Amino acid sequence: MKTYLHIDWTSCDGRGLCTELLPGVLDRDDWGYPVARGKAGWERTDVPVRDADREAAQEAVFLCPKLALSLFERPGPEQEKRTPGR
Amino acid sequence: MDEAMWAFGRVSGFVSLALFTGSVLLGILNRSGRPLMVLPRFSISILHRNIALLATVFLGLHVGSLLLDSFAKLNPVDIVVPFLGSFQPFWQGLGTVALDLVLAVVVTGLLRHRIGQRSFKAVHWLSYGVWPVAMAHALGNGTDVSSGWFLLLAAVSAVAVAAALLWRLSPSFLETSHARQGNLP
Ligand code: HEM
Ligand code: SF4
Numbered sequence: 001m002k003t004y005l006h007i008d009w010t011s012c013d014g015r016g017l018c019t020e021l022l023p024g025v026l027d028r029d030d031w032g033y034p035v036a037r038g039k040a041g042w043e044r045t046d047v048p049v050r051d052a053d054r055e056a057a058q059e060a061v062f063l064c065p066k067l068a069l070s071l072f073e074r075p076g077p078e079q080e081k082r083t084p085g086r
Numbered sequence: 087m088d089e090a091m092w093a094f095g096r097v098s099g100f101v102s103l104a105l106f107t108g109s110v111l112l113g114i115l116n117r118s119g120r121p122l123m124v125l126p127r128f129s130i131s132i133l134h135r136n137i138a139l140l141a142t143v144f145l146g147l148h149v150g151s152l153l154l155d156s157f158a159k160l161n162p163v164d165i166v167v168p169f170l171g172s173f174q175p176f177w178q179g180l181g182t183v184a185l186d187l188v189l190a191v192v193v194t195g196l197l198r199h200r201i202g203q204r205s206f207k208a209v210h211w212l213s214y215g216v217w218p219v220a221m222a223h224a225l226g227n228g229t230d231v232s233s234g235w236f237l238l239l240a241a242v243s244a245v246a247v248a249a250a251l252l253w254r255l256s257p258s259f260l261e262t263s264h265a266r267q268g269n270l271p
Contacts, residue, residue: 011203013119014119014262015119015127015261016119016127016261017127017128017131020121020126020127020128021128030265031262031265031266032119032261032262032265059128062199063128063131063132065116065117065131066203067198067199067202067203067206
């Protein structure tokens with residue numbers, strides 16, 4: 001299982017608490033919104049979280065003033081590749 | 087013993103009011119999205135919550151000690167239902183109103199993740215009502231109003247809260263307002 005940090009863009013207001021708590025994962029754009037470093041496409045909305053960043057991500061979910069963040073898990077890409085028929 | 091309860095009741099009331107002032111200021115700062123000198127945004131958010139909780143604890147001590155005091159003649163009913171008190175029912179009732187509002191704000195604040203942003207925020211707006219009501223209660227009901235230090239505390243707090251409110255309503259309030267009005271750095 002891999003952990004992802006989901007950003008609900010309809011709720012996010014670019015307040016920047018998450019970018020402070022996860023500086024290695026999230027950058028901030030000029031309007032204040034979080035941008036996943038080195039990611040493109042859907043990984044900017046469902047940002048992969050390494051084990052070392054899990055706790056900080058949990059904190060960000062708890063502290064986001066707009067309740068725009070959530071954590072979820074799903075099988076990682078490597079695992080998906082191993083599943084026959086996919 | 088009674089004397090001690092009375093004194094403690096008054097002092098804890100002042101401490102609570104001062105902490106609520108701090109909590110309102112930090113709440114507004116938190117809303118602006120700005121860090122404050124060495125304090126990052128998440129610390130301001132945590133400080134805002136913890137100072138509000140501490141203020142609530144002192145509010146509990148304030149009411150609790152006056153319940154035990156025979157001079158204040160508080161009834162347990164006076165804690166929830168305003169304007170029934172025997173001594174200065176109106177000013178004391180304002181204290182009850184403030185207490186009820188604080189309880190609503192704190193409980194919904196702590197259950198924010200369960201009740202959702204909309205309900206949380208709807209109730210949280212009440213915090214702007216808490217402060218003037220609590221201040222009016224302190225000024226009207228208190229026996230220390232004539233003392234200089236209390237008036238000084240009240241005046242400084244009022245100026246600080248009024249300034250924060252004006253800032254809250256100004257167009258450049260949000261950290262990102264400059265960029266969002268179309269002027270990129
Ligand atoms: C457990 C207690 C509390 C928690 C968890 C809490 C949490 C929060 C959060 C998350 C915000 C940001 C809301 C947003 O950005 O949309 C906020 C703002 C604010 N809080 Fe609290 N708060 C608590 C208690 C209080 C109390 C007791 C007061 C005042 C008596 C207060 C006054 C404020 C103010 C004035 C704002 C700015 C609201 C605005 O202008 O939009 N808070 N609080
Ligand atoms: S903390 Fe929440 S509102 Fe602020 S930038 Fe991150 S997701 Fe958006």
